[in-house]
Amino acid sequence: MIFRKDKIVSLCENKSVLHLGFVQHSDQYQNMIDKGVWLHEMINKVASKLVGFDFLEEEVNILKQAYGYEAYCADVTKLENVKLSEQYDVIVCGELIEHLDNPGVMLNGIKRFMHKDSLLIITTPNPWSKNRLNLIKKQVPESKWLNPEHTCWFSFQTLKQLLERYDFEEDFYGYSNGNTSKEFSNVFKNPLLNKMKQIKDSIFKIPEMNSNGLFFVAKISEH
Numbered sequence: 574m575i576f577r578k579d580k581i582v583s584l585c586e587n588k589s590v591l592h593l594g595f596v597q598h599s600d601q602y603q604n605m606i607d608k609g610v611w612l613h614e615m616i617n618k619v620a621s622k623l624v625g626f627d628f629l630e631e632e633v634n635i636l637k638q639a640y641g642y643e644a645y646c647a648d649v650t651k652l653e654n655v656k657l658s659e660q661y662d663v664i665v666c667g668e669l670i671e672h673l674d675n676p677g678v679m680l681n682g683i684k685r686f687m688h689k690d691s692l693l694i695i696t697t698p699n700p701w702s703k704n705r706l707n708l709i710k711k712q713v714p715e716s717k718w719l720n721p722e723h724t725c726w727f728s729f730q731t732l733k734q735l736l737e738r739y740d741f742e743e744d745f746y747g748y749s750n751g752n753t754s755k756e757f758s759n760v761f762k763n764p765l766l767n768k769m770k771q772i773k774d775s776i777f778k779i780p781e782m783n784s785n786g787l788f789f790v791a792k793i794s795e796h
Contacts, residue, residue, distance in 0.1 A: 582616055584692065587619070588661075589621055590616055590661055591664050592624070595626065599632050634646075650675055663692050664691060670732075680739040689795075691793070695789045699787050701728060729782065740794045743791060748788060
């Protein structure tokens with residue numbers, strides 16, 4: 574099982590990192606900081622350099638002042654307006670692409686921050702996850718459970734095709750379940766519940782394509 578945040582952090586170790594949409598949700602980041610599971614700080618602990626972009630100006634300024642992060646107020650669909658010329662080893666685009674009006678514009682804009690060996694990490698919810706398919710089977714309207722800030726869904730194949738269209742190629746394309754091993758273990762602190770889950774998972778193994786999220790690592794195509 575790939576834990577989304579844990580895997581991102583491992584890929585950022587000793588790397589220079591540009592984190593797009595680093596604030597995450599404006600009403601949730603402080604709670605995640607308090608719990609030690611805020612992705613930007615998790616990356617900050619292992620990266621050689623970390624820069625954050627987000628369009629939430631107030632939150633960017635609060636986080637810069639409170640924690641000393643290098644961060645900039647920036648629209649990821651207008652990266653040409655950012656007055657930075659550095660290139661980074663890793664670009665993290667976690668749970669962001671599904672919020673955008675035009676993801677292709679972002680993919681084009683990212684390239685000037687990448688060198689030939691840079692990795693682009695994209696994670697996004699999987700529309701064919703077991704949980705979401707169950708909601709559809711129960712005829713629960715999307716409006717009851719979909720994030721109101723989302724504009725689209727990407728399946729494994731459509732995200733792959735989008736990246737190909739903008740001249741990216743696969744380094745690793747796969748799926749993820751859960752955010753961190755820490756958050757996962759906290760849910761099942763009770764040894765009996767944990768054991769029951771292990772038994773259930775071994776009997777009713779969820780196919781990979783029905784995992785909760787997509788986890789893509791791409792690089793600029795050499796062709």
